[in-house]
Amino acid sequence: MPKLLHLIVACAENRVIGNGGKLPWRIPEDFAFFERSTAGQICVLGRVCYETWPRAALDGRHPIVISRNRSLARPGVTVTGTLIDALEIAETLPGDIHICGGQRIYEETLTLARPMRLHLTLVHADVAGDTFFPEWRHLPWRQLSRRESADGNFRYTFFEMET
Numbered sequence: 001m002p003k004l005l006h007l008i009v010a011c012a013e014n015r016v017i018g019n020g021g022k023l024p025w026r027i028p029e030d031f032a033f034f035e036r037s038t039a040g041q042i043c044v045l046g047r048v049c050y051e052t053w054p055r056a057a058l059d060g061r062h063p064i065v066i067s068r069n070r071s072l073a074r075p076g077v078t079v080t081g082t083l084i085d086a087l088e089i090a091e092t093l094p095g096d097i098h099i100c101g102g103q104r105i106y107e108e109t110l111t112l113a114r115p116m117r118l119h120l121t122l123v124h125a126d127v128a129g130d131t132f133f134p135e136w137r138h139l140p141w142r143q144l145s146r147r148e149s150a151d152g153n154f155r156y157t158f159f160e161m162e163t
């Protein structure tokens with residue numbers, strides 16, 4: 001049995017997740033949730049996500065970076081050219097597999113016929129951006145939990161759902 005794939009994402013109502021290589025918001029509660037959820041786990045992520053997340057290889061995380069640039073590899077950081085190769089390597093490592101984006105990696109993951117759990121922070125706003133989470137609402141998710149929260153700028157809901 002292959003491991004469950006955990007997709008973790010914060011997404012606006014208009015599916016924006018990023019802008020100019022950065023997050024389009026600063027939501028400390030959500031970022032703390034993201035870092036706490038991925039600590040000690042395998043993180044499959046694209047090169048831009050890896051390069052812009054200073055703690056990607058800290059707190060016991062094992063990043064598997066998808067990139068043509070193999071020179072990013074170092075002890076505790078694996079680099080591979082495709083999502084499929086990344087998932088094969090992830091099966092051999094200890095820990096849960098967290099799919100951390102960006103756009104193409106989420107898109108390809110959602111086409112796989114594998115059990116998945118989606119950790120979605122839905123930010124209740126339409127925001128400007130250039131990077132998107134694929135449409136997920138039509139997939140047959142079963143909701144496991146839901147928690148509303150807010151800060152001074154945004155209202156958001158933490159969802160956990162599974163296929």
Ligand SMILES: NC(=O)c1ccc[n+]([C@@H]2O[C@H](COP(=O)([O-])OP(=O)(O)OC[C@H]3O[C@@H](n4cnc5c(N)ncnc54)[C@H](OP(=O)(O)O)[C@@H]3O)[C@@H](O)[C@H]2O)c1
Pocket residue numbers: 008009010011016017018019020021022023024045046047048049050066067068069081082083100101102103104105108131
């Ligand atoms: N809100 C959230 O939860 C969230 C989560 C993740 C990311 N983001 C945001 O999204 C943006 C980054 O995502 P992004 O989509 O622009 O970039 P990305 O996926 O992090 O990185 C893109 C690069 O990764 C490699 N790559 C990605 N997918 C690949 C695939 N399927 N096959 C082969 N190589 C692949 C390529 O690297 P090479 O060019 O080196 O070959 C590509 O140029 C940022 O703005 C970030 O803040 C937000």
